[in-house]
Amino acid sequence: MSKKNQQLFETIYKQCYPMVLQMCLGYMKGDADLANDLSQEVFINIWNAMESFMGKSSHKTWVYRITVNTCLQYIRKEKKKKKVSIEKVEYALTEESSESSSDQNQSLYHAIGTLEELDRLLIMMVLDGQDYDTISEVMGIKPTNVRVKIHRVKRRLKKILDNE
Template sequence: MSKISDQEILEKFKNPATKEAAFSLLMQKYQEKIYWLIRRIVIDHEDANDVCQNVFIKVWRNLDSFKENSQLYTWLYRIATNESLTFLNRKKKKASVQISTEDYDLTKQLEADPYFEGDNLQIQLQNAIASLPEKQRMVFLLRYYDEMKYEDMSETLDTSVGALKASYHHAVKKIEKYLTGL
């Protein structure tokens, strides 16, 4: 099912007769990867669903203008990370206006989430990831969970490979310290 190439999808998408079919193929190929990336960033399923739909609507609107000098999947990842971070920043602003005194407690949120089945170590790992600076968090998620190459990550995050390696190094060390220091 996912053996169709990105090139074929793009060609079909350019044809109005096969545009919707191409989009369906694109979604079937990438929806899970994009969803899980978003979910690991925003944590909550409903939030991830909203962000995921926004990502693919943006793809629908802008795929025509996609320049093929980069890979389709890094372009999708770029949109997904940007949308997720934008969503989180908006959420933080809302939270700081509405409930400024109550701290955001990820542990409680995960424990109450019916769509989270991790044990205590997994909860603490998510806490550790959430405590990272934005850039390090993105690098760690893409490398640790999505097993992305630094070169592809460089396209996605628009950062040099050296800087990405340093960010990953710092992220891993911080997470280890967080987990072993519990």
């Protein structure tokens, strides 16, 4: 890999790591260890794809797509396994017994994890502070549709959180 691509990768890593981690947290329903592992996987995929980046979109949009695809690929692979470890069950039980702001964050990420894939992507981008134009570009929909979808997803999340 060229020196220029190595420097570009380092810049992308520094700028996008918090966003990638937050999206992974959303997809992994708040499991920080799994989100960290998945974030590393995302940057491995970015490293491997650096030379094939065509520049048709911004680097940030490209990183979003790689993050989403990596998370979805992981979820699909895990669905095929269909097993629940005892550690996850114990973790879930201990999480329900304590009340704190991290528990609220955990509840939010869990609720986000119950949404459909595109809705998860949308709400994670909103939480990341992305503007409607960026969200529109990543999702391939018009900015006006983004507003409507955000409103609907927020209502769905409120229902999920109120019922828990």
